Structure formats: C-alpha cells, structure tokens
Amino acid sequence: MTRTGAPSGTYSPAPPPNRPNRRNFLIASGAAATVAAAAGIGGQYLQNKRFNVNTSSVKLGSPAVKAEPLPKGAEITDIPGLSSFYTPNSQFYRVDTALVVPQVSPQAWQLRIHGMVSNPTTINFDALMKRPMHDYDITLTCVSENVGGGYIGNARWQGVLLADLLKEAGIQPGATQIVMRDVNGMNLGVATEPVMDGRASLLAVGMNGQPLPQEHGFPVRVVVPGLYGYVSACKWVVDMQLTTFGAFDAYWTQRGWSQQAPIKTESRIDTPKGGTVNAGTVTIAGVAWAQHRGIEAVEVGIDGTWHQAKLAVQDTIDTWRQWYYPWQATAGRHTLQVRATDKTGYTQTSVYHLPEPNGATGYHTVHVTVA
C-alpha cells in the first residue's frame, strides 16, 4: 500500500451492484427503435413527396388513328369468374426488376435513338405527344406465365408507332436488334424485324384511356404485339440502340432466356377453378391467346373427350379471345382441359414445359368434383 492518505472516516466498501444497467439500456433501446422507425418512415414519406411524379399531369388527346370499335360480341361479361376482356390497370400484372418504381417526370423524359442509324435522334415528351397517336388493343404476356398462370393482361394502348420513329432515324440494314434501356439501366433486346413488319408496335403513353400508371412505365413504354414482354415491353424507356444480336446480349439473354421470343399459342380455364361444383349446367370458360396469329378455335377436353368451345368475336389478332363451353356436369370426379388452335392452323402442344427459356407450353388442366 503506497497510498496511506485516504480519509479513513469516509471509507465505504459497498461493492457495486454486480448487475447490468438494464433500466438505462431499455430506455436507450426504446430511443434507438424510435429513431429507426422515425427515420425509416420519414424517409419513405420524404422519398414519395420529393420524387413521386403525378401521372395526371399528362393529358391524353384523342388519338389520330382510332382503334376499330370493339366488334359486338367480342367481350363476354356475363360469366362469373371469367377474366374481363380489358384488364383494369389496377389488376394488370406487373413483372419487372425495379425494386422501387422509377419516377420519371414527363418534362425530364427523352428518348435517344442511336447505334446503327443514320440520324441519331433524341425526342422529348412534348414532341412525342405531337406525333400522330394510335390506339390499339394488345394482349401483353409475360414469359414467366406458367400454364394456367396470371401474367397476362389485355389493354387498349395509346401511343405512337415505333416503326415510324425508327424509320425517321434511318435504320441501317443489318441492325437486327434494338436494345431498349430504361431509366435504371435495365435493358431488353428485341428483334428489329417484328417491330418493323407493320404490326402495331407502340411507344405507349396511355393504357385503357388513362396515362400509363407508374408501375407500367410512366411516362412512356414499349408494347410490341406478339412478343413476350421480356424481349419487348420496356417500361420507362429512355434509350434505344440499334445493334446486332451478335454484338450485344440483353439482360435476360445473359440469364439463359432466348434472344427472340414470339408468344406461344396457349389457353387457360378461368372457371371453374377446381374443387366442387354442383351437377347440372356448368359453364367452363377462359381465355386463349396467340398474339399476332389470332385464335381460330378452342377445344375443351372433358375426361379426354374434346368439345368445340364457343368463342367471343375476334377483336384483333393481337388480343386474346374469351371462350366458354356449357357442360352438363354429372356427379363424380372430372378432368377439364383446354387447347387452342391459332389461325395458322397450329394447335398448342400438350407437352408440358416450364417457362424457361422462351415460354411455357402444355394444356391447362383443372380437376373438379361434381356433387
């Protein structure tokens, strides 16, 4: 003991409580949790406030080239459970890689067309809106649409013809691929030939009479009839580069999907969904699609026997067709199947295949018990 001067009167050997500081820690934890929640929620609020773009700032005029009026009987509305002919914007499927929906203001938007073109151009939103507008019914399908899946929707799109813009830019012969990039740098590669072959490939600004919703590519997206979305339907598109398939592999091509992907002839049973139905007349109904070829016939297989289904009137060959078949259901277990034949005479294959690498095939099959 070197130190002998401690005041001996106040000597107090109470050992410190050998307890952790729970009270302080719990208060501090509460404070930290509050800060985290406030910062997270406040940050989200501020992000929305500062970056969200209002789609209603875009006023869609009447299109210069109107779509043909919908033929009578093209839309079946009186079968419960059957998909509506036009898919409402709010129910339209959304498949993309954007974790946050990109917010692009129309004022800032511009599309650059470059690469193998003689006049590289940049077009802004006002100039785009001044071009003649077309509206057109197109059924969009995702390549991830499994047999019987829901990644398909039909809408009336309004936009300018992409082919006209590309012709003005002067596509050079040999430019086999158009690489489209969105505002986040995502890229899709579409073959030039189907875009330019006269089909209604649109730079769309409107969907079902409204400006494109944010999730569906506001302000401008691409819609090409007859091709799966992953090669063609670039949302928030800001850049188009004309190149060749040899020169550039697009995002999905790098990941094992096909370079070119026309939509396969497929069909789906919407109702009954399965389970138990009452004996008597059961309406089997659904949709069939073979975009840009058109649906010729749909057959319903009931326990292996095929029956011709009744089809809604064809709108365009780029849209799906609703179909139904009134079935006199007898008690017992039954297997319902559907197959479609397109206007080229091709009947969809019964061979089941997963979506990879260029779209699923197989008959949609539903098992029902009739009570």
Add this chain to the structure above:
Amino acid sequence: MSYQDPPRHRHSSRYPTLAQYEDSHPPYQDSQRYQSYQDASYQDTSYQDTRADYRRGNGYAAGYRGFAGLTTGAPEQRPPWDNQRERPTALQQPTEWQQAPRRTSGPFFAASDDDYDDYTAPRDDDYGRPRRAAARGQRRGWGLLAGGLAGFLAAAVAIGVANLVAAFVRPQASPIIAVGGAFIDRTPPALKNFAVQKFGENDKTMLLLGMYVTIALLAIVIGMIAWRRVGIGVAGTGLFGLFGAFVAITRPESHVTDVIPSVVGGIVGIAALVWLHSTAARRPAYRLGRTL
C-alpha cells in the same frame, strides 16, 4: 558503529538523520517531502503493474490506486476524478455497508465515474471489461441478450437513417434498394423461377423481407460479438455500410452521390451500436479512445 553507518561529516550534526527528520516532518504535512515520497512510489512494483494494465486497455486496472504521481498536494486535496479507495484488506473489513448514492448518469451517457464514487472494488476485482467477468464463468446471458438487441437496433437505425438520407439523394441510392437490385440481377434463374411461381407478383416484397431477415440475423450476431469486442462490432457495421455504398455506386445509371446514404447510415449505425452497448455495460468500459 557498523559499516552501515558511515562516518558523518564534520558539520553533519547540524542536520537531522532521515529518521529524525520524519519525526518532525510527517510526509503528508510537508509538500516537498510528500513529493519526494511520491517519486519514490514510482519504484513500487504494484504501481508499475497498474500502468501496464491501464495501457493495455483493461480499464481501471487491478493495482490502480489513483493518480498518485500527479498529485503534489496533501491527499485530502486530491483531484475530483481520483475517487478510488484502497482495496479492503482482511483487517479493514467494514462492519456496515453504505448505500450507493443516487445515480447521476442517464441513458444518454455512459455511467460516469461519479456513479461509483463510494464503491470499492470487491475482493475479486471487477474493474475490467465485461469479458473478464465472463471469463470468470459468470452469467453471459445478459451480454448475448443485450448485445443482440443492440446490434439489431443499430442496424435498424442505420437502415432507417440511410433511407432518410436517400430521400435527399434519390430513392435508388438507398442501400436496401441498391443491394436488392444487385441481388435480382445475380439471382440464379432457378431461384428466380421459384420465386416468381411461388410468390407471384409479391416476389419483390418477399425479396425485401428475406433481406431484412438476413440483415437482422447478421446484425444480432455482430451485436453479440461486439459485447465482448466492440471493435469487431464497429468493423462489422462499417463493412455493411461500405458494402452498401459499393453496391449503390456500381449499379447501372448510378451517381457518385449514391454512396452518401450508405456511408451516413453506416456511421450512425456504428455510433448507435457503441452507445447502446455503453448504456448496457456494468462499468463505464466503453469509451472512445480507450476501446476503439
């Protein structure tokens, strides 16, 4: 007269011997005398141990008995931070125990030394970092619980703050969004197909959920380790921030400013982790400069 008593100088009878001097000048009543006494204490081996422990970062070390060498006055005028008492010896065992005074620190500061003003180290010294207590086989549950919770909350604070900062940069600069986007780009096709078929259009929600769960688990583990080794907690949280910044800046169409949310989030997360641990510790063991 032995050889140990050398012959005195012929004038030495004017001066007292050391013993005679100490009789008339007790060490603590003579400041000059006290200083030389303290100088001598540097030769004390126990004090040398104290300084070595202090350098090693063991907190108030076993042999610590105050800043004796810095004190020039009488012991009653010790500086206020020198509040340590002698270690009790068997002879000095007290008969009555004094109540601990009311704490002066709150949750927003590490416990101050004043909180331990009238405490005396128990026999088995406990003045080290918490790991020393654990090394002696004491309960470790609190460390795991508090450490894990602190790590979780620190990660939550980091992500929340990064999200807030991203509101001033751009939403895609948020580290969660950047890392999630990078993950989507690198998802094996089989996993992607599984997610699309299994979760449908909720696949993004499920991805974010999976990311949050993964981050939470890692943060809990980091927090538990940080209870013992705060440096590892700091390094782990910092690496998370750097990873977020790296991913954010390597995304397509990214800007240099995209690193800001991750960096700020990482720094705030480190601060939150250290602070939470300091409030949970038994001793004011975590102080910047001593443990970092």
